[in-house]
Amino acid sequence: DTEVTQTPKHLVMGMTNKKSLKCEQHMGHRAMYWYKQKAKKPPELMFVYSYEKLSINESVPSRFSPECPNSSLLNLHLHALQPEDSALYLCASSPFQRSSYNEQFFGPGTRLTVL
């Protein structure tokens, strides 16, 4: 299985809602990532998990809360979002082999709209 899956595909939420995005991979990868992509812009790194530990947080507001319950799963918990947080949220994974060169495998993304 060489796929990264993301659910849901689309999400519409109000500013007071709490929701979660889910990402899953079964390639045995030990690094997982969250990126945010606004329309007509490149993806921007939000978080990096390596061996289920948060290793990078790119100064992301606390209304975004990542979680890595196990090596195959990555969640992004959303709370009190703003309309400007509307974007495509992309999950990726990579083998995380320090002595090697690692491409990333991306999921199809969750398109989030905050009303």
Place this chain on the structure above:
Amino acid sequence: SQQGEEDPQALSIQEGENATMNCSYKTSINNLQWYRQNSGRGLVHLILIRSNEREKHSGRLRVTLDTSKKSSSLLITASRAADTASYFCATDRSGGGADGLTFGKGTHLIIQP
């Protein structure tokens, strides 16, 4: 933060022609990668070039890297309608994936049938 800058931002060519996209970056890198994205969906990895490599080929793709100028180019030969997509360069500082990727602004490529 953004590092790579793609040039041109948009490119429209006829099917069968070659398409060239350029990318510049600012900091030192371990490798540079190119990705394709169709209609705002997930990204697909195309090719990776290491910092000690100057040129790499994969099928109809040719990538060059000039670390002295901090620039790279992607050439797609004999373009097809299915190549219509956005193309992004992405730099990896550490190589192991620990730092994530920093993406350029992207080139939107349209192949006219």
